[in-house]
Amino acid sequence: MGEIVFWTIIRTIIIIPAVWLLRGYLDFEIWFVLNIFIIYLVIIHPTITQYRLFEEKNKDIVESTLCSSCIHFDKSAILCLKHDLHPTEKFLPCEGLDWEPKSSVKNPD
Ligand code: SF4
Structure with missing residues (x-):
């Protein structure tokens, strides 16, 4: 998960100045619409795709x-x-010795 956040931040750091530089070459309306497409294609879509892959890759660990x-x-x-x-x-760090069921958490209320 940290890797997904890291690369999203890197892409954002690269894209913001690039988009800002484009501002001087385009009409505001075109620049604004282009901004939305670029942000979606370079930042949002890859992040969603990476997150789905992360979920798919770890599905068996989370569920079983x-x-x-x-x-x-x-x-x-x-x-x-x-x-x-x-x-x-295939690897449990505690080998099952430190397992505590989630239901053992007391409700503080
Ligand atoms: S303490 Fe719980 S989460 Fe950690 S390895 Fe053991 S069973 Fe898994």
């Missing part, structure tokens, strides 16, 4: 490993927060 039902699992980063390692289908 022991970690998926553990309180220490962060599914947005596919990360065991207790061991600071990325579990896979």
Whole structure:
């Protein structure tokens, strides 16, 4: 997930000055419409595509490993927060010893 955010920021850093430079060469209306297309094609679309690939790649880990039902699992980063390692289908950082069910979290209310 961090990689997706990183490359989105890099693309944004590159695109903003490029689009700003285009402003001097085009009428405002054309520049504005072109801006929307460029931002979608260079920033938004690749980010959405990368996120979908990330979800598809990690679908089995999120849905069918022991970690998926553990309180220490962060599914947005596919990360065991207790061991600071990325579990896979064949690798559980704690080997199941530190597993705690999500339902064990007490409601603070
Ligand atoms: S503590 Fe164990 S079961 Fe829980 S997320 Fe980490 S590796 Fe998975």
